[in-house]
Amino acid sequence: MDELSPYGLRLALYLLSMLLFGRLLFVRPALPRGIFLPLTAGALALVGVDALARVSSLLGLPAADIDRDTAIWFATGTPVGVATTLRALALLLAFVLLLPTATVRGARRLALLVLAAAALGSLAWNGHAVAGDGLAGDLRLGAGIVHLLAAGAWVGAIAAFLQLALRRQGPGLRHRTHQLWKATHRFALPGTAIVALLAMTGTYSYVDLGGSLHTLTGTAHGRWLLFKLGLVAAMLLLAALHRWRLVPALAVAIHAGWQPRPLRSLRRGLACEATLALLVLACVAVLGTLDPRA
Structure with missing residues (x-):
């Protein structure tokens, strides 16, 4: 313990x-x-x-x-x-x-x-972002900071959507559901930018620290990183499901006759995404203590 x-x-x-x-x-x-x-x-x-x-x-x-x-x-x-x-x-x-x-x-x-x-x-x-001197060290640190801020933006977005989705039943439910639809619909472009920043800074930091395909499978750090990437991939699949299936279905439910099923589906999807985000952060907590090359 x-x-x-x-x-x-x-x-x-x-x-x-x-x-x-x-x-x-x-x-x-x-x-x-x-x-x-x-x-x-x-x-x-x-x-x-x-x-x-x-x-x-x-x-x-x-x-x-x-x-x-x-x-x-x-x-x-x-x-x-x-x-x-x-x-x-x-x-x-x-x-x-x-x-x-x-x-x-x-x-x-x-x-x-x-x-x-x-x-x-x-x-x-x-974490490892502080390791290094000179220009290379500054770039590594900058990538680490951007990575953290992008991850914070993603976590904050999930929390905001969940806050909207989990509001109690009542006479204003349809209006609040419309707010949820607008928020998730408008997140498409910022969400894409966040994922791009996470991918670029994460890849740069791993390669800059001496990471390779061998260390990805042959070290404890690499195996934890693979697990983390699997969780992130699952989050991306959920995000794609939200964007292309659940959010459009929610729009139909709002404008073509109120149906609660799409809202319930989106709630479950967001809850799963929040759980995966928590597991990703748990991986980050472990990865920061492991040597990427050993």
């Missing part, structure tokens, strides 16, 4: 950071402050736990024995520590911005989106 805890911590940190960024990016339907506040507070708490775990692992010290000087050294004297400090500051500022009012829109939303992007992008320092 202790061996699994670092992976669980990484998974939770990735998930909350991506949900915060992605739901700020896709504001429809709007989320109340009562959701954003716990997301931000939870991510901030996880940053602190992650920092303690990293210092403890790095120096071989129990968390209780980490003193002030050691914490300052980690926070200011190591690249991962500096990224952790910036992540904590971004989340703390986001939390403060959320306190005064229940509305999350306009300039406030833009500021929160920038802070959430900074917090999510800083997680690139937690």
Whole structure:
């Protein structure tokens, strides 16, 4: 159980950071402050736990024995520590911005989106993207940041669609279903761009790290990556099913006589896609701890 805890911590940190960024990016339907506040507070708490775990692992010290000087050294004297400090500051500022009012829109939303992007992008320092110096290292790090932001956008879109799809029955159900149709229909172009960014940055990072067909099948990292790619392929198949079958069927149900079956089918598809996304993030949590060449 202790061996699994670092992976669980990484998974939770990735998930909350991506949900915060992605739901700020896709504001429809709007989320109340009562959701954003716990997301931000939870991510901030996880940053602190992650920092303690990293210092403890790095120096071989129990968390209780980490003193002030050691914490300052980690926070200011190591690249991962500096990224952790910036992540904590971004989340703390986001939390403060959320306190005064229940509305999350306009300039406030833009500021929160920038802070959430900074917090999510800083997680690139937690993985292989930070390995390297000079121009090659900068390109690798940039690809890692873009990959994280694109993944956060995808996770946020799934969460937004699920929020629309899982609304309770009532007199406004048909109108809310029309909102769901519009949101999923308009996501076609952004969704294609997100997938393209994920594919390009993921391929570049793997090849840049020395990955090959041999390491893809002959190493633990490669086998986990293959499993992750299989999950992503399943998500893409579901996305294609949504775009070409379920969303058009939903449009017919709305305009040619109300039928609840297409809505139920889309709900199940979105729930499956969310489950697959969670499994992909679990793979990411493991992959960040494995050597791509060994």
